[in-house]
Amino acid sequence: MAESHRVDLVAAFPPGERRIVVPFRGRAGIGVFNIAGAYHALRNICPHKSGPLCTGRVTGRAIATAPPSGRPLDDAGYQIERDGEIIRCPWHLWEFEIATGRCLVDPTVRVKTYPTAIEDGWVVVYADEADLPPQP
Secondary structure, three states, X not given: OOOEEEEEEHHHOOOOOEEEEOOOOOOOOEEEEEXXXXXXXXEOOOOOOOOOHHHOEEEXXXXXXXXXXXXXXXXXXXXXXXXXXXXXXOOOOOEEEOOOOEEOOOXXXXXXXXXXXXXXXXXXXXXXXXXXXXOO
16 A cells, blocks of 8 residues: 655645655654655655755855955845755755755755545655556
8 A cells, every 4th residue: 555645735835835754764754845846755864864854044146256255345246046946954054955855965864755546635645656556
């Protein structure tokens, strides 16, 4: 039997929000995120030191346009890219792509992701890709 969990109604889970589901695949659970209408699920354990990853800050990636010493003090000199697509672990600030689980500073490090589907108006998370229902 497929292991799955109904997270919330799509209508009650708007873009930019997250839900922490405990228990799911262990005591730490998972975080489910709505990024611009696409739902993504991550294991709630940072691979660095086992911190509660999905409780961290959802942010973007800061990109510097010049070194700090080369700018006037009143110029921030950076842009935020992919705002709302990155999760930062609250313990040691490691950053991960929510959609893929890939660590931004070390692409060999990943956090486990889980497949999601919309079923009868609900966001549903599955333990394994093979458990997903057939798509029309």
